Amino acid sequence: GEQVEQRPPHLSVREGDSAVIICTYTDPNSYYFFWYKQEPGAGLQLLMKVFSSTEINEGQGFTVLLNKKDKQLSLNLTAAHPGDSAVYFCAVPLGSSGNKLIFGIGTLLSVKP
């Protein structure tokens, strides 16, 4: 079945550093994607919606790059701050209806002052 691989599972950076999280998907027909942020003890909050028609998407201090050839999307944070510490998930809709999501395993990002 369709899969989503997310890496790294853990990422620790200093405040002001950059951080990159990568997801690789298998369905070549996927044309939109989601990134969610989960703070400790909380539910998932939508961080960004990404459409394949736009290879670079920006929002909330993050940039998402989409490489359709390699079926890979990356979440890029250019200047991390402690408030960015959370678990980040990529999610890919399954099938033509898109009503079911496949999630990556998540990346725990820790930003140290």
Add this chain to the structure above:
Amino acid sequence: EAAVTQSPRSKVAVTGGKVTLSCHQTNNHDYMYWYRQDTGHGLRLIHYSYVADSTEKGDIPDGYKASRPSQENFSLILELASLSQTAVYFCASSAGNNNQAPLFGEGTRLSVL
């Protein structure tokens, strides 16, 4: 304000006991979902529903039942709880249209002893 409310927020259950997790949404969404979160697995879909009085199996339905008595409410039922069902459970709702990101509840932490 759009919301997905889960109850209880945490629960301790005994092996072999019955557990019911409840979810209520005020978003007027057709689709509702139950996901399970385990470290190293991301979120996995247990059951979902796109209309009241009907439920569908997700990727890991074994050991779980679901009930959708109304558009607003969606329950997850563990008839005979087992140790392996210790996890955090998330409910979500979505409009069901393509490109619409599901909204998540705050989660229920279930410990089966």
